[in-house]
Amino acid sequence: MADLIPPPHRSANDLFSDPLDSHPLWFKPNLFLSPNFDSESYISELRTFVPFDTLRSQLHSHLSALNRELIDLINRDYTDFVNLSTKLVDVEAAVVRMRAPLVELREKIEQFRASVEFSLSALQNGLRQRSEAASAREVLELLLDTFHVVSKVEKLIKELPSAPADGSNGTTNLTDNSGLSNGASLPHMENGTNLRETQSMLLERISSEMNRLKFYIAHAQNLPFIQNMDKRIQSASLLLDTSLGHCFVDGLAHHDENAIYNCLRAYAAIDNTTSAEEIFRSTVVSPAIHKVIPHKVSGMDAGSSDDDLENDYKQMKQYIDKDCKFLLEISATENSGLHVFDFLANSILKEVLSAIQKAKPGAFSPGRPTEFLKNYKSSLDFLAYLEGYCPSRSAVAKFRAASVYNEFMKQWNIGVYFSLRLQEIAGALDSSLSAPILTPVQTSSSGRVNNEDLTLKQSVTLLDCLTACWRDDVLVLSCSDKFLRLSLQLLSRYSNWLSSGLAARNTGTGSHPGSEWAVAATPDDLIYIIHDLGYLSTVVTGNFLETILQLLSSCTVDVLDSVKQSILHGGKSLYNLMPKVIGAIVASLVEKSVEDLRQLKGITATYRMTNKPLPVRHSPYVSGLLRPLKVLLDGDRASTFLTMETRTALLTDAVTEITSRYYEQAADLVSLARKTDSSLQKIRQGVQRRAGASSDVSDHNISDTDKICMQLFLDIQEYGRNLSSLGVEAASIPTYLSFWHLVAPSDKQSSISF
Structure with missing residues (x-):
């Protein structure tokens, strides 16, 4: 068929191979499109x-x-x-035909754009002129309003003389002293309204107008018209302040609650709370405070004995309740807008601070810590009393944030007070610990110290210092962290004193300052230390800790837990020193016992190269080995002050160490004897061989080593009996077992018997 597409051309080389345009299955050219x-x-x-x-x-x-x-x-x-190029005929003519309408369209667009821009410019100019006209109108209205307000204020001020400021002739139709409840609206001016209240209401009205006038002036203060009216405005403001002050003073004098309420609202309206607070201070507060703390001559001694403030504060509270309470209740009226006044800080507290600074400056001096702390706590109680007049928490926060409040608190230099207490308390402990010897406390009438009390003055001083840190006449709760740190430092100072002393005792030198006591202390003196350490650790982790936690009960749980852990750590540090003291006692006892062990060398001299028979009794030195320990444990101090647990620990450590030293010297003695016997045996055997005698002639003789071992065996049997008399089982001591196996005869190696 003629319409069929001929197959692709293939060369002879491609007849039996893949087509040239074939691709692997994974390669897909269609994806490129x-x-x-x-x-x-x-x-x-x-x-x-x-x-x-x-x-x-x-x-x-x-x-x-x-x-x-x-x-x-x-x-x-x-x-x-x-x-293709030959078919493009008359292209330029076509372009010319298309360009003509485009050019015409561009010209029309440019003409339309110019027309729009002209209209927009005209519109913007019109809007700008309209805005300028509106601004000018606003300024004009502002000036007119300002002029009208100034005129109105002047007119109202001229009406003030019609209401006498002294109020002496006004009727006294006053309400009761309960104040205005819930910010009730001002009473209407009826026939029975007194002149003082009328004047106060008029002054409040004038103040509101004056407040509006200030608003206008703030928005147009740079205009010449306002500047020209500045004298009128200042004169009106001065007359208003004067009249308002007279009316407020008159209201305070007559306790006219309505007049005072209106005057306060007037002061709040013109934002002049300072004047009202100062008038109340000078008119009411100052005379009352001066009755309590009259002004003194400037040359009076600042440290005189009459600097006590406790009675003064009591009288001040009575005067405040009598003369100031009515105004404080009026200013605290709910929804009255009078919360802007702070009569507590700026009137009452300010006057109290000024009176104390002038009349009793010594009350702020920490040089006498006891009187200072008493006045400080009385002052905190007075501040708490003033805070009782605050109607809400926000009012309390505002009172505490006042500058007068902060200035009042700055007068009490708690840092210097704590430094003085630190020197007093820490100095007492350092003075006690610097003594060259341990100082026992005074004994009772029977001549013995009670085992329920501390025995050393150093320990008594430590406990007194710890207790002093948290006494009511010393502690300042705001510095409780510092007193806690001081308590921990006292415990650390006492622990370091003991540790350094014991270390110096171990080295045998007292060159280190403060360690002379340890070198000179006897084991009986160290028993005092063991008793005091146990007593102190019990008190510190018991009653002392409970006292601190109770005083800091207002703190958070995390803070209380940290305090508890720190105190427990301090008490544990004391208790952990007891093994060191026991070790020092043991070392002293061992040194005394070692002196008797020197007689072991006499055993060798007794049986070496002699014909003495086997020993049948123990050596005399054995009875002296445990005598120092027995004397110590049977003494009055050990019987009185050592607990059973401590006594057992001391006994165990002492006999273990003494037995160990005994075994070491005995082992060396037996080893040397055996080496000597071995050498002598070899010499004898050599002599016998040269003489032709039998080598086993002397095998049946008892050697010197056997005699020495027998003597040592008898000695450790006696030593074991002495241990039993002290309540110690000899077989429980590992070195005693080793000693037994070293010197016991072969038939007694398996069992220990005395």
Whole structure:
């Protein structure tokens, strides 16, 4: 059929191979024609299972096939391709015909744009002129309002003389002293309204107008018209302040609650609370305070004995309840807007501070800590009393944030007070610990110290200092962290004093300052220390800790836990020193016992190269080995002050160490004896061999080593009996077992018997 497309041309080399345009199954050229084709993602996807060289080779092959196909297409339609340029006839004329309407359209658009821009400019100018006119109108209205308000204020001020400021002729139709409840609206001016209340109401009205006038001036203060009216405004403001002050003073003098309420609202309206607070201070508070603390001559001694403030504060409270309470209740009226006043701080507290500074400056001096702390606590109680007049927590916070409150608190230099207490308390302990010897406390009438009390003055001083840190006449709760640190430092100072002393005792030198006591102390003195350490650790972790936690009960749980752990650590540090003290006692006892052990050398001299028979009784020195320990434990101090647990620990450590030293010297003695016997035996055997005698002539003789071992065996039996008399089982001591096996005869090695 003629319409059929001929098959692709194939060369002879392609007859039995794949077509030239064949591709692997993984290579799909159709994907290149996709509008969303992404070469990077395509290559990264193929590279997961196709080697890069294979992929590159296949792409090059596909590019070559495309180039051949393009050439074939050009060659096939070459005639049409060449005739393409010849068919484009009169193209420039067509372009000219199309350009003419486009140019005309552009000109119309430019004309329309110019017209729009002109209209927009005209519109913007009109809006700007309108805005300027509105602004000018606002300024004009503001100036007119300002002028009207100034005129109104002046007119109202002129009406004030019609209401006498002194109020001496006014009727006294006053309400009761309960104040205005819930900020009730001002009473209407009826026939029965007194002149003082009328004047106060008029002043409140003037104040509101003056407040509005201030608002106008704040928005137009740079205008010449306002500047020209400045003298009138200042004059009106001065007259208002004067009249308002007279009316407020008159209201305070007559306790006219309505007049005072209106005056306070007037002061609040013109934002002049300072004047009202100062008038109340000078008119009411100052005379009352001066009755309590009259002014003194400036040359009075600042440290005189009448600097006590406790009675003064009591009288001040009475005067405040009598003369100031009514105003404080008025200013605390709910929803009245009078919360802006702070009469507590700026009137009452300010006057109290000034009076104390002038009349009793010594009350603030920490040089006398006891009086200072008493005045400080009285002052805190007075501040708490003043806070009782605050109607809410926010009012209390405002009172405490006042500058006068902070200035009042700064007068009490708690840092210097604590430094003085620190020197006093820590100095007492340092003075006691610097003594060259241990100082026992005074004995009772029977001549013995009670075992429930401390025995050394150093320990008593420590406990007194710890207790002093938390006494009511010493502690300042705001410095409780410092006093806690001081308590821990006292415990550490005492522990270091003991540790350094015991260390110096071990070295045998007292050159270290403060350690002379340890070198000179006897084992009986160290028993005092053991008792005091146990007593102190019990008190510190018991009653002392409970006292601190009770005083700090208002703190958080985390703070209380930290305090508890620190105190427990301090008490434990004392208790942990007891083994060191016991070790020092044991060392002293061992040194005394070692002196008797020197007699062991006499055993060798007794049986070496002699014909003495086997010993049948123990050596005399054995009874002296445990005598120092027995004397110590049977003494009055050990019987009185050592607990059973401590006594057992001391006994166990002492006998273990003495037995160990005893065994070491005995082992050396036996070892040397055996070496000597071995050498002598070899010499005898050599002599006998030269003489032709039998070598076993002396084998049946008892050697010197056997005699020495027998003597040592008898000695440790006696030593074991002495241990039993002290309540110690000899078999429980490992070195005693080793000693037994070293010197016991072969028939008694298996069992220990005395």
